[in-house]
Amino acid sequence: MIDSLYRIIALVRKELLAILKDPKSRVTLFVPPILQCLIFGYAASYDLNNVPYAVLDLDRSGASRSLISTIDRNGAFERVATLQKASEIPDQITEKRVALAIVIDRDFERQLMAGKTAKIQVIADGRNTNTASTAQGYVSTITSDFVQKWRDENGHSATPGIQVTTRAWYNPNLETRWNMIPSLIGTITMMTTLILTAMSVAREREAGTFEQLLVTPFRPYEIMIGKAFPSMLVGLMQATLILLVAQLWFRIPFAGSYAILYLSMIEFLAASVGIGLFISSISKNMQQAMIGSVIVMMPFMLMSGLTTPIMNMPSILQYLTYLNPLRYAISMTRQIYLEAAGIAQLVPEMMALLVIAAITLPIAAWMFRNRLA
């Protein structure tokens, strides 16, 4: 038992040295997570800011000008063109000078004055459907606020209707960044641990040192732990870095408990190391290990709820996501980070990860032994 422990410690030390001794590889392990956080934090957003738009005001009245200035002041849109006639719209949109064009009808003000329904038209560039439909949603909110205010100012105050108050829990300003950055803790660490474990075994196999390792007194599970532990350690360090960037740079308040977060990270990293070891045990060289990791990582990332919600997927794909450890990691980090979730709330995710780790790690150990035979 003690001997086994010594052997494991020796192997872990050797692995850590192999990973960290090269300054170039030290840099590639710890600088990219920070850069990725910054890129995701600033670029990965579905919120609209200063999206260029054109306006064609056929009414040229007080009401239409007031609507335009309401849109201008909103911050989501930036007016880059004020058009004179409808024939100017196609070029503006087709050549990507604007993302949308707003047309205000000729008798806009007269209709409002008469207590009738005035008309505006929003033409959006469907090449980016997401921006297009978000922008149309924004315009609709802005106009309904505008017309409400206009009614109040023009003596139509007692209008029937339903007032809807919206409250956004856990992320009051609805910032994409608030869910993106915590989700990166799982995504980035998985990418690294998977590739690191897969490559470390493949590298030894390519160099022929893996066979040497197998003829030493090491048992297969000892080799497995020796390979798994250092990767997990690197993963935890990266997770810490991302947490620091999230709080110190982006100032996203951490609502939950660090102990629970690290506990769930350890569990998640064990599951992803298991997958990495599994890939390495079936690949013959580094190229195969690398490509295997990319092919596995791609669906994991796309089907994790990172970019689009899982509930929008067709049900077959939704069932498949139950096999995806990243799905649980993202769900857990979001819940812990933003919702201050306790252990009880996280039981389903924790159980699922435990099952994944309990299947992949023994299989990897078995594959090592199988090679030995």
Next chain:
Amino acid sequence: MIGEMNRERRQSIRRIIALTRKETWQILRDPSAIAIGVILPLLMLILFGYGLSFDIKNLPVAVVVEHASEDTNSAVSALRLSRYFVVHPTSSMAEAEHLMAKQTVSAILRFPPHFSRDVTRGDATLLVAVNATDANSARIASSYVKGAINTWLARDAKDGRAEPEIPNIVIENRMWFNDANQSQWFLVPGVIVLVMTLIGALLTSLVIAREWERGTFEALFATPVRPGEILLSKTIPYFVMGMLGLALSVIGSIVLFGIPLRGSLWLLVVVSSLYLLVALGMGLVISSVTKSQFLANQITFLVTYLPATMLSGFIFDIRSMPMAAQVVTLIFPARYFVSSLQTIFLAGDVWAVILPDMAVLAVMASILMRIALKSTRKIIG
């Protein structure tokens, strides 16, 4: 003299063919290269086409009705009929909040106790609470709930109630190039960018870094082969592979998802070749700088794959990014390719968009190839 030059050229071509053949065999022998050229494009097509969607459906909503009435019943059944929601009826706010904490529902809609009376009087207030951990979905969800309530109000609630004419504004929404607002049309062409990046940059950098690692590159230099010939024979097979990936993705997007190809095919091929050359150039330069498979992989991922997904306008719109981030996107080739791809697929041959994109890609390709050639030459000298 002329005969001498001709012979020299013939030999050069022979060397290139021989090296290309060797490289091709090497690709075909390793199943992983086939996996990245064939399986990965198909996998991504399916995932992007079927898996990723911004269109909310089956949103679980807890509906709190403390005092049921005809109006609340008809409003709730209007929600039930909509394909966007799955209604979980509850009788108290506490119960709904519990469901939200358990992640069973992602939104709560609360009817006030005297809803019917308030609607008649015209001052009803509904509360919509959304779980905003996913901000984008939360925003869409709350606007869908509002929309459903307004539709209900316009259609059902006014039965038997006098509705005075009030000033209002209707918006006529139109989406050009994609009338049905299908997010697949926008996402699937992006698969081509990822496939090209993975084959062109990631695979190439890995293969060449391995040659550096094993010292077989130096061995090649000892032969009469010239640096330009080496580079050419290294790029040709991967170029062909990238083009196969392109063919597969284009056929897949048209056949599986009915995405229109409104521009011309030849233009699509030309723009894609330019991007592929840039990607290959990046792969060559990165591998000759790092000379290690692990490092080459990490760096390629960071400077090619990540920008291709995040900073290209393929998922996240560049126009919404902060100014600094927009400037950063300019140095990565992917944004020019994505912009041209989306235009060729959905809008047509819009030269004002495509020509500038092509020009930038061509300049990038020639600079990168020159650097790659120089770094190969330097080793010899």
